[in-house]
Amino acid sequence: MAGIGCCCTTLSSSSNLYTSWLKFETRTHGGGTILGQPTRRRRNFSIRAEVNFVSAEEAKELIAVEGYTVIDVRDKSQYERAHIKSCHHMPLFIENQDNDFGTIIKRTLHNNFSGLFYGLPFTKPNPEFVESVKNRFSPESKLLLVCQEGLRSTAAADKLEQAGFENIACMTSGLQSVKPGAFDSVGSTELQNAGKAGLVTIQGKISAVLGTVLICAYLFITFFPDQAEKLLATFPTT
Numbered sequence: 001m002a003g004i005g006c007c008c009t010t011l012s013s014s015s016n017l018y019t020s021w022l023k024f025e026t027r028t029h030g031g032g033t034i035l036g037q038p039t040r041r042r043r044n045f046s047i048r049a050e051v052n053f054v055s056a057e058e059a060k061e062l063i064a065v066e067g068y069t070v071i072d073v074r075d076k077s078q079y080e081r082a083h084i085k086s087c088h089h090m091p092l093f094i095e096n097q098d099n100d101f102g103t104i105i106k107r108t109l110h111n112n113f114s115g116l117f118y119g120l121p122f123t124k125p126n127p128e129f130v131e132s133v134k135n136r137f138s139p140e141s142k143l144l145l146v147c148q149e150g151l152r153s154t155a156a157a158d159k160l161e162q163a164g165f166e167n168i169a170c171m172t173s174g175l176q177s178v179k180p181g182a183f184d185s186v187g188s189t190e191l192q193n194a195g196k197a198g199l200v201t202i203q204g205k206i207s208a209v210l211g212t213v214l215i216c217a218y219l220f221i222t223f224f225p226d227q228a229e230k231l232l233a234t235f236p237t238t
Contacts, residue, residue, distance in 0.1 A: 051170055056179070059169070059171045062144055062169055068143065068144040073152050074089075081187050083185060083186055084185055085186050087146070090136075094124065096122050106122070134163065139163075139166055146175055
């Protein structure tokens with residue numbers, strides 16, 4: 001037999017309420033007989049804490065008021081472009097450098113498309129993620145997980161929750177939604193731009209240059225038609 005109950009714990013702060021729910025689960029094991037003697041029923045209790053999803057402003061308060069520690073679960077490249085100062089880097093995915101035939105094919109295709117245009121590394125799940133967190137933090141530690149879009153931090157939170165961590169928070173929408181200057185950061189760019197790399201980062205610059213050239217050509221032909229005609233005459237014709 002099993003029963004489930006809920007208990008709500010509310011922590012109030014200056015401007016926000018953070019609510020977490022604890023699920024109490026009981027399981028009853030049926031009695032029996034040992035050497036002709038009846039045995040009592042045994043009941044086990046387990047507690048599971050749900051992940052707290054917060055905005056960037058709420059995340060700042062969790063760090064400043066509640067003493068949460070920031071864990072950045074992004075890959076190495078995004079982390080190095082920009083990360084919150086004093087955070088701990090524990091990637092959920094690591095670069096896949098395996099050299100079996102299938103992986104080589106997948107890596108080549110990835111590098112010629114996603115890697116080329118978006119600067120995304122070819123990765124695989126980090127098999128030591130949970131263990132690395134366990135080695136540094138206790139299950140009672142208050143941990144705020146962040147990534148670029150909010151997806152990896154959610155997956156990481158689920159893994160840590162299953163591993164017994166009780167105080168996990170995630171920043172919804174990730175660092176891409178953070179306003180400039182919201183957190184003290186380290187890196188060559190703003191936190192919200194750390195996920196941008198590859199050809200997409202120069203696409204806007206190329207478009208701006210081409211647009212400028214076309215506008216200048218149009219103005220030159222409009223205001224100096226004779227000179228434009230002489231210039232065009234210098235180009236070979238087929």
